[in-house]
Amino acid sequence: MTAKTLFDKIWDAHVVKEVEGGPNVLYIDRHFIHEVTSPVAFLGLKTRGLKVYRPDQTTATPDHNVPTINQHLSIKDELSRNQVDMLKKNCDENGIVYHGLGTEGHGVVHIIGPEMGLTQPGMTIVCGDSHTSTHGAFGAIAFGIGTSEVEMVLASQCIMQPKPKKMRITVNGTLDKGVTAKDIALYIISKISTSGGTGHFIEYAGSAITSLSMEGRMTLCNLSIESGARGGMIAPDETTFNYVKGRQFAPKGEDWDKAMEKWAELKSDEDAVFDTDYTFDAADIEPMITYGTNPGMGIGVSQTIPTSEGLSGTDKTTYQKSLQYMGYNEGDAMKGKPVDFVFLGSCTNGRIEDFREFAAFVKGKKKADNVTAWLVPGSKAVQNQIEAEGLVPILEEAGFQLRQPGCSACLAMNDDKIPTGKYSVSTSNRNFEGRQGPGARTLLASPLTAAAAAVTGVIADPREMM
Amino acid sequence: MAYDKFSIINTSAVPLPYENVDTDQIIPARFLKAVERKGFGDNLFRDWRYENDGSPKADFPLNNPKYSGKILVGGKNFGSGSSREHAAWAIYDYGFRVVVSSFFADIFKGNALNNGLLPVVVSPEFLEKIFDQIEKDADSTFEVDLPNQVFTITATGESTDFEINPYKKHCLQNGLDDIDYLVEMKEQIAEFEQA
Numbered sequence A: 001m002t003a004k005t006l007f008d009k010i011w012d013a014h015v016v017k018e019v020e021g022g023p024n025v026l027y028i029d030r031h032f033i034h035e036v037t038s039p040v041a042f043l044g045l046k047t048r049g050l051k052v053y054r055p056d057q058t059t060a061t062p063d064h065n066v067p068t069i070n071q072h073l074s075i076k077d078e079l080s081r082n083q084v085d086m087l088k089k090n091c092d093e094n095g096i097v098y099h100g101l102g103t104e105g106h107g108v109v110h111i112i113g114p115e116m117g118l119t120q121p122g123m124t125i126v127c128g129d130s131h132t133s134t135h136g137a138f139g140a141i142a143f144g145i146g147t148s149e150v151e152m153v154l155a156s157q158c159i160m161q162p163k164p165k166k167m168r169i170t171v172n173g174t175l176d177k178g179v180t181a182k183d184i185a186l187y188i189i190s191k192i193s194t195s196g197g198t199g200h201f202i203e204y205a206g207s208a209i210t211s212l213s214m215e216g217r218m219t220l221c222n223l224s225i226e227s228g229a230r231g232g233m234i235a236p237d238e239t240t241f242n243y244v245k246g247r248q249f250a251p252k253g254e255d256w257d258k259a260m261e262k263w264a265e266l267k268s269d270e271d272a273v274f275d276t277d278y279t280f281d282a283a284d285i286e287p288m289i290t291y292g293t294n295p296g297m298g299i300g301v302s303q304t305i306p307t308s309e310g311l312s313g314t315d316k317t318t319y320q321k322s323l324q325y326m327g328y329n330e331g332d333a334m335k336g337k338p339v340d341f342v343f344l345g346s347c348t349n350g351r352i353e354d355f356r357e358f359a360a361f362v363k364g365k366k367k368a369d370n371v372t373a374w375l376v377p378g379s380k381a382v383q384n385q386i387e388a389e390g391l392v393p394i395l396e397e398a399g400f401q402l403r404q405p406g407c408s409a410c411l412a413m414n415d416d417k418i419p420t421g422k423y424s425v426s427t428s429n430r431n432f433e434g435r436q437g438p439g440a441r442t443l444l445a446s447p448l449t450a451a452a453a454a455v456t457g458v459i460a461d462p463r464e465m466m
Numbered sequence B: 001m002a003y004d005k006f007s008i009i010n011t012s013a014v015p016l017p018y019e020n021v022d023t024d025q026i027i028p029a030r031f032l033k034a035v036e037r038k039g040f041g042d043n044l045f046r047d048w049r050y051e052n053d054g055s056p057k058a059d060f061p062l063n064n065p066k067y068s069g070k071i072l073v074g075g076k077n078f079g080s081g082s083s084r085e086h087a088a089w090a091i092y093d094y095g096f097r098v099v100v101s102s103f104f105a106d107i108f109k110g111n112a113l114n115n116g117l118l119p120v121v122v123s124p125e126f127l128e129k130i131f132d133q134i135e136k137d138a139d140s141t142f143e144v145d146l147p148n149q150v151f152t153i154t155a156t157g158e159s160t161d162f163e164i165n166p167y168k169k170h171c172l173q174n175g176l177d178d179i180d181y182l183v184e185m186k187e188q189i190a191e192f193e194q195a
Helices: A006-013 A039-048 A078-094 A109-116 A130-138 A147-156 A181-192 A214-227 A238-244 A253-263 A313-326 A352-362 A380-388 A391-397 A447-456 B086-094 B106-113 B124-136 B166-174 B178-184 B186-194
Strands: A015-018 A024-027 A030-033 A058-060 A124-127 A141-144 A158-161 A165-172 A200-205 A231-233 A276-281 A288-290 A298-300 A341-344 A372-375 A423-426 A441-444 B008-011 B013-016 B071-074 B098-101 B118-121 B142-145 B150-153 B159-161
Touching: A006 A015, A006 A141, A006 A200, A015 B186, A024 B186, A030 A109, A030 A147, A039 A078, A039 A147, A039 B178, A058 A078, A058 A109, A109 A124, A109 A130, A109 A214, A109 A380, A124 A130, A124 A147, A130 A141, A130 A214, A130 A231, A130 A238, A141 A231, A147 A158, A147 B106, A147 B178, A158 B178, A165 A181, A181 A214, A181 A276, A181 A288, A181 A298, A200 A214, A214 A231, A214 A238, A214 A352, A238 A253, A341 A352, A341 A447, A352 A380, A352 A391, A352 A447, A380 A391, A423 A447, B013 B124, B071 B124, B086 B106, B098 B124, B106 B118, B106 B166, B124 B150, B178 B186
Parallel strands: A030 A058, A030 A124, A124 A141, A165 A200, A165 A276, A200 A231, A341 A372, A341 A423, A423 A441, B013 B071, B071 B098, B098 B118
Antiparallel strands: A015 A024, A024 A158, A288 A298, A288 A441, B008 B142, B142 B150, B150 B159
């Protein structure tokens, strides 16, 4: 038997057919859908006279478009309301479970899947959203798809995909205090660039990875797409099994024992070959912050913005255009730069651990007057947990209020838009031009670095305040 | 999705000499609220194309009357970021049939191929030649020959081969999509589920 990677093992077990000179027909175990990328797929099905093939393997929630205050009221924006209503209607017509606004199961699609135990090791998981890579944290093959592919999965529970190459990224050693999974991810992307992972699926390995919590692993896998990789995964271990066990849709009793036997096989064979291999040292990673308009433009918070020396042609013009958009100069120090907004939330950093870290950091401190802070839990369950753990009074004492779950200012489809020209330290995943609102300037960072910015009003090193 | 069959195209091209053109630039999130697939071309490159007040930005290539044609030429890592298929729809709806770059992001490339929009990968050196040719003469034409998988700069005769998966090539040439194929496989899929 040839040695296989974890990715090979799961992929090969899901191939229904290899199309000659073409892609594989891959079977999908779990399909998550949301209001923005599904309506045209449902319309396509209807036009073809088809029904959803496996509604029981499909889960729906509206997240991209929804308001994060007054969710008990009707959605004000007509187009947003129409999209959300359409999702519910399509789900009702096809027998798909729908977790509506305000219900206990509502939240950002990549947060609720793992919470409910719908995300499990060894699965193939897709969603019409590039951050589906999040679910790879459980040792699953999970990736984002387009709307035509959503329609394929609705129609047949299969998708046609060429098999990607395999990359292993090993991070050994121990993280410094104040350095989180978010910083590992931004560090890796700053090293391999936003296209370094293209054509690949990543497996993360090494002691700095295996010592991460499930929340941390989800943050890291979530950001795999920002390196261009379709997804990232981590071999399941005790941390994974402990997280999954007992959740609503996790296997129970005998089924659990059987699942554990299968899941024990889910690791790359020792002599398995990867197409590309990178190794990093955790000790080299400091709290990261981005200074430009793609997630690869990140540096340690204590460092200065690189110069364009050595760049030429479109490399140089693209770099200069980016800094011009940000209103920054080559060689500027990041520390001390003013901040207008802070956003804690999104499928990247909207989990309970992120709110615990943020709350512990701001405890006994005060929000800076010049900062507007939006704290948006990733799900109703996260919101409930924040309340149950008594974090709300700590946050309020420090001048912060909690909003209601949704994707919010990560992509600003709802009213949570950063105004033109303003600087936002954001725990989300993309700092593209206009991502958080037309003309908005986004600086990606961890919840701790965001908390440091929120209380000082400028970019600051969280390690100096812990 | 229904789209026009693709064979050979001979047209001028619009240059977009930036790298890492992400799908948030191609179509910003606030224009993704439609429940039908139409009209996305109006908001193609919205924030690069228009000021906040809706007036066109004169220096953006799509607003420059000297550029036209069915080919969009972008810098490397075109289509990175969000999986929104609306990006491919917007480019197609605007009137482009081909996007040329030295490197495409995976999801965008797949979405384009599923919608009759041909992504053509050329070497970084050849990409520079295309940009140079358009700069020299904006009316320059280019031939995209899908059956033979060849891209030619008409004025100089220089050409380059490009790759495409044989299955996808067949789909593009015949206006087919994957859903027809998968629905035909129903029995085989049901058997797989039993195994």
